[in-house]
Amino acid sequence: MARKTIIAGNWKMNLLPEEGEMLVVSLKTAFENKKNLEVVVFPPIGLIPFAREWIYDSVIRYGAQNCWHEVSGPYTGETSPELLKSLGCSYCLVGHSERREIFEESNELVGRKSQALVEMGIIPIVCVGESLAEREAAIHFEKIQQQVESVFEAVEKESWIHLVFAYEPIWAIGTGKTATPKQAEEIHQFIRKIIRQKSGDVLADAISILYGGSAKPGNAEELLAQDNIDGLLVGGASLVAEDFSNIIKAY
Ligand code: PEP
Numbered sequence: 001m002a003r004k005t006i007i008a009g010n011w012k013m014n015l016l017p018e019e020g021e022m023l024v025v026s027l028k029t030a031f032e033n034k035k036n037l038e039v040v041v042f043p044p045i046g047l048i049p050f051a052r053e054w055i056y057d058s059v060i061r062y063g064a065q066n067c068w069h070e071v072s073g074p075y076t077g078e079t080s081p082e083l084l085k086s087l088g089c090s091y092c093l094v095g096h097s098e099r100r101e102i103f104e105e106s107n108e109l110v111g112r113k114s115q116a117l118v119e120m121g122i123i124p125i126v127c128v129g130e131s132l133a134e135r136e137a138a139i140h141f142e143k144i145q146q147q148v149e150s151v152f153e154a155v156e157k158e159s160w161i162h163l164v165f166a167y168e169p170i171w172a173i174g175t176g177k178t179a180t181p182k183q184a185e186e187i188h189q190f191i192r193k194i195i196r197q198k199s200g201d202v203l204a205d206a207i208s209i210l211y212g213g214s215a216k217p218g219n220a221e222e223l224l225a226q227d228n229i230d231g232l233l234v235g236g237a238s239l240v241a242e243d244f245s246n247i248i249k250a251y
Helices: 017-028 045-055 081-086 097-102 107-119 132-136 140-154 157-162 181-199 201-206 217-224 241-249
Strands: 005-010 037-042 061-064 091-094 123-128 164-167 209-212 231-234
Touching: 005 209, 005 241, 017 037, 017 045, 017 241, 037 091, 045 061, 081 107, 091 107, 107 123, 107 140, 107 157, 123 140, 132 140, 140 164, 140 181, 157 181, 157 201, 164 181, 181 201, 181 209, 181 217, 217 231, 217 241, 231 241
Parallel strands: 005 037, 005 231, 037 061, 061 091, 091 123, 123 164, 164 209, 209 231
Antiparallel strands: none
């Protein structure tokens, strides 16, 4: 099965409705749809009902940057996968390093969120990655292995096919310092090996693994040319229509 290439834009806590609309309107006409290509934007939660209106006539999909793992209840400020489903989200990011670091989200919580999402038919894009200190201490493989394995422990086997991973070295996020294609490919191969051990060849060859961390038009083509890099999760450059569409065109 050919893997899907996903070019995803994480807007983080940026853009007001007018700005988001302008960005999406420009993107809609800025690239050619290709087989196996999925373009996804992740606006802040308050813009999602607007995104639905902006995007309904386009191949672009949208998703949320985070969710809680319960359907409803006393979780002030949180958003359930059920609500995301009713708002038309196809994807949801989970375990972004900003959530793991600032909001102290554990591997266990990331796993529970992933399971809650697949139950709702929403594809979780599970972010994993190491800090600079962990890379320098050569414990990055171990950290990533724990992050990936905990997802397989939490998500029911029948839904493994719906998982997507994103390798995002923390030292490359928002820093302008991209992992070299060789560094990224090494970790992507490692993640695919873990998936292969957990789930066998069919799933290992079908699950997309994205790279994220200062991806931009100038490095997208080389990153996407790596055998195990199946797309990009883009932060800063996804806020600029020309940059994001040039990244999409690099595929
Ligand atoms: C991100 O936040 O997921 C990200 C990859 O950000 P940036 O592209 O700005 O490094």
